[in-house]
Amino acid sequence: MQVVTVRGSVTEALCDVLIVNLFEGVKRPGGATGAVDQALGGAISALIEREGFEGKLGETLDLTTGGAIGASRVIIVGLGKADAFDADAIRKASAVAARRARNLSARRVASIIHGAGIGGIDPALASRATTLGTLLGLYKFTRLKTDKPTREVEEFAIIEKDESKLAAIEAGMRIGKTVADAVSFARDLTNEPANVVTPGYLAETARTIAGEFGMECRVFEREEIAELGMGLLTAVARASAEPPKFIRLEYKSPNATRRIAVIGKGVTFDSGGLNLKPGDSMAAMKDDMGGAAAVLAAMRAVGELKPEVNVLALVPATENMIGGNATHVGDVIRALSGKTVEIDNTDAEGRLILSDAATYAESEGVDEIIDVATLTGACVVALGRGMAGVLGSDQGIVERLIKAGAKDGEKLWQLPLHTDYLDNLKSETADMKNAGSREGGAIIGALFIKNHIKGTPWAHIDVAGPVTLDRESALSTKGSTGFGTATLVNYLLGNS
Numbered sequence: 001m002q003v004v005t006v007r008g009s010v011t012e013a014l015c016d017v018l019i020v021n022l023f024e025g026v027k028r029p030g031g032a033t034g035a036v037d038q039a040l041g042g043a044i045s046a047l048i049e050r051e052g053f054e055g056k057l058g059e060t061l062d063l064t065t066g067g068a069i070g071a072s073r074v075i076i077v078g079l080g081k082a083d084a085f086d087a088d089a090i091r092k093a094s095a096v097a098a099r100r101a102r103n104l105s106a107r108r109v110a111s112i113i114h115g116a117g118i119g120g121i122d123p124a125l126a127s128r129a130t131t132l133g134t135l136l137g138l139y140k141f142t143r144l145k146t147d148k149p150t151r152e153v154e155e156f157a158i159i160e161k162d163e164s165k166l167a168a169i170e171a172g173m174r175i176g177k178t179v180a181d182a183v184s185f186a187r188d189l190t191n192e193p194a195n196v197v198t199p200g201y202l203a204e205t206a207r208t209i210a211g212e213f214g215m216e217c218r219v220f221e222r223e224e225i226a227e228l229g230m231g232l233l234t235a236v237a238r239a240s241a242e243p244p245k246f247i248r249l250e251y252k253s254p255n256a257t258r259r260i261a262v263i264g265k266g267v268t269f270d271s272g273g274l275n276l277k278p279g280d281s282m283a284a285m286k287d288d289m290g291g292a293a294a295v296l297a298a299m300r301a302v303g304e305l306k307p308e309v310n311v312l313a314l315v316p317a318t319e320n321m322i323g324g325n326a327t328h329v330g331d332v333i334r335a336l337s338g339k340t341v342e343i344d345n346t347d348a349e350g351r352l353i354l355s356d357a358a359t360y361a362e363s364e365g366v367d368e369i370i371d372v373a374t375l376t377g378a379c380v381v382a383l384g385r386g387m388a389g390v391l392g393s394d395q396g397i398v399e400r401l402i403k404a405g406a407k408d409g410e411k412l413w414q415l416p417l418h419t420d421y422l423d424n425l426k427s428e429t430a431d432m433k434n435a436g437s438r439e440g441g442a443i444i445g446a447l448f449i450k451n452h453i454k455g456t457p458w459a460h461i462d463v464a465g466p467v468t469l470d471r472e473s474a475l476s477t478k479g480s481t482g483f484g485t486a487t488l489v490n491y492l493l494g495n496s
């Protein structure tokens with residue numbers, strides 16, 4: 001889909017649908033909406049009155065213009081209360097209006113940017129949020145449907161008459177589009193079923209990104225993973241017929257002074273292993289590579305935006321399956337870190353593969369390690385599907401991650417890395433167990449990973465909740481949300 005910034009007047013914009021807006025409780029539209037109302041002889045005011053339109057956030061109204069202006073139809077979207085207005089409201093209003101336009105079979109959609117000039121939201125941010133909301137609202141996963149929907153928006157234009165704002169709007173639109181494309185890429189990768197997205201598929205995806213953007217990519221095969229000493233990844237992958245891959249994708253900037261490792265959990269299907277998950281809990285476990293999807297998607301945005309930082313992306317990719325050669329409960333495995341781990345639950349596999357990857361990153365001498373993982377059901381219970389948990393050994397990284405997420409509407413909530421809970425991981429036979437108790441599970445999972453990192457500043461984002469939705473939201477279809485992608489992109493851009 002094309003997105004463009006156009007200098008001109010809203011009444012002249014040639015399009016199928018023009019989107020304008022109204023704050024809650026405003027009876028007489030002003031600004032651009034007022035100008036359109038006037039050109040239509042007061043038709044918008046009359047309709048607002050007749051329909052009892054209140055301007056609540058996401059409420060919409062539409063009318064045909066009969067050719068009185070450049071647009072065939074107009075959609076009025078509610079922005080909610082002016083004093084509660086922010087970038088979240090812009091994204092939501094944009095998404096709802098775009099879906100309404102699609103339902104009206106619009107191919108060419110034009111919009112004013114919501115909220116620029118009001119309440120101190122600067123034009124670049126408003127345009128970024130308008131673009132991101134529009135593109136994410138229109139996202140659909142249809143690759144596997146033979147009967148493709150025919151109604152698709154082909155062009156989205158932001159109309160602005162004030163020349164002095166154009167450059168900022170254009171820049172905001174560009175970053176909004178890059179982030180939306182990356183998030184959509186992560187959604188696609190995660191929405192694909194596990195018989196398509198295998199560890200090998202993730203490796204091919206990384207190779208393609210490397211080729212597209214001139215990055216370095218290396219993929220370690222099962223034997224090489226074992227030879228490296230990654231006992232934990234090897235143990236998780238044992239019973240899988242799909243060969244595991246350890247993926248290393250590196251972006252280098254000539255002006256970089258720092259090197260950051262980003263690690264994504266790439267479990268392409270988590271059956272639980274011999275601690276087999278019950279049916280209901282297994283249903284969404286093709287999404288257990290959502291962290292890997294966010295990392296790979298962020299690398300595409302990094303390739304496009306070229307921040308001045310070196311990024312080492314690592315994806316330990318495997319299935320977690322059952323079979324005659326599966327890792328038993330009670331097996332003791334030597335990690336790449338050299339520590340020994342008693343497997344008390346084969347379903348706590350994410351922390352195993354992430355620990356080997358983190359040790360690998362540390363041996364590479366990176367300055368920081370960030371991992372993104374669908375790690376624990378406990379985090380979903382604690383925080384729900386609206387936000388991720390973030391924990392780390394370095395408060396600076398944690399706070400920068402929270403800010404980076406907030407920029408594009410991803411909410412991260414810090415949980416304490418409470419070291420007393422390490423008691424849970426005490427083992428009779430080995431240095432530690434992998435699962436421990438379910439109480440405080442999100443914290444214990446993070447502590448396990450920390451046990452394998454010697455001193456490199458590290459933070460962990462548990463995205464088990466927000467990565468998947470069981471119903472549609474304003475900004476996402478049911479299924480994968482691509483959560484984590486925008487946070488990583490903004491973090492790496494360092495503009496957070």
Ligand code: BES
Nearest residue numbers: 345347348350374375376377378435464
């Ligand atoms: N992939 C799951 C975590 C998960 C749960 C992701 C729900 C998305 C939604 C992870 O591998 C897992 O199974 N964790 C266990 C850990 C436990 C055995 C200590 C869990 O959370 O139950």
Ligand code: MN
Nearest residue numbers: 270347348349
């Ligand atoms: Mn599991």
Ligand code: ZN
Nearest residue numbers: 267270288350
């Ligand atoms: Zn898992």
